[in-house]
Amino acid sequence: MTPRALSTLVLAAVLTASCSLVASPKDRHSAPDPATGPASGSASPSALGQTFEEDVELARTLTERYWQQTFQAAGRTYRPLSRFEAYSGQDGPDCGGQPAVPENAFYCPVGHFVAYDAQWMRSLYEEKGDGAVYVIIPHELGHAVQAQLMSDFSLNINRELQADCYAGGALKGMIDAGQLEAESGDDEELLANLAAAGDPTDAWWREDAHGTPAERQQSFAKGYNNGVNTC
Template structure:
């Protein structure tokens, strides 16, 4: 579904190379960084999505199938950011856009009859998005921040209800570079703590707690997810 959707949205679209299931902590690595158990992540080095098969089955049983669609849609969204050269200054901007991309993919696919939700699926999505929100005391500008439960729900359902229009999709096709703003697009956020890291490309984590990707370095590609 993701390949079909993005293939109709991006000129010259190239699907993500591989979807890799794993079952053991560190069985799959992104560059030199092992991907831990109970996670899913997009890795630009090798252009793949990896997910813990056992954990995904647990998520399916605990939260329902609709949330698994969101999970993989979010990671695919990071792959789209990589293809379009989208690089925000703050992790939260990168993550909320991936939420919006996932919502647009699911909502638009419903509108074109490529996907049908069952009764209760929307509630599953709402509950799942709450479960992956940042804790109340996490600063929005902190490295690895993904957004509060309310922000994650809002970004996802903006895309779900209205398609890509609210997602800050850059103009042009594959290979174009987005002019990502250097300041947050979330009015009302307090100013960043001056003591916070000034690195303009902070390391980020996947939608679930437990893994922070390596910071960019002289020989490490930027990590735009």
């Protein structure tokens, strides 16, 4: 078997397992934290995970819970985001003097927050499915983890691919914990989301290399299959 065939098989397994994501019924009962509640719109706690706003909040809450537990298991303390902020077009928050750009999501180490263009993310959600939210938000929280671990990268692409790997590992952790249920669905969904998501106009790191769609998918699959420790 050629290496290429192997990686295709591994990827196919991941995509089949993690395409259409839905919140577990037990998790739908947990209301969002009022202090940090949905960044936009008004989510009904009784229907978590049923709308864009609810999926956004769930993706953030579950990913941070995953990392809190993972840090704790390693004898460390995860520092939750100070803010999780929706913006619209040009009105995003500055990050260390750099203006936010439309159609982006980013982690800002100065202030330790994640911000996202809500209209842009909603359009991905509507066009490409809920997987968009469950790829983008765990990826950005992966950058928050890198900041806490003071991970150092000589190339931006390595930072980005590790964030994809962290996203895959965190997503698998949530599924294993029964917080998300994976249903088999359209394999194209996650492929499309990984290709389209991330920081296509990211200016924060000065370089804009994030990896090809294939590299991003392989990095995500690595975390999903082997866990965040292998990222």
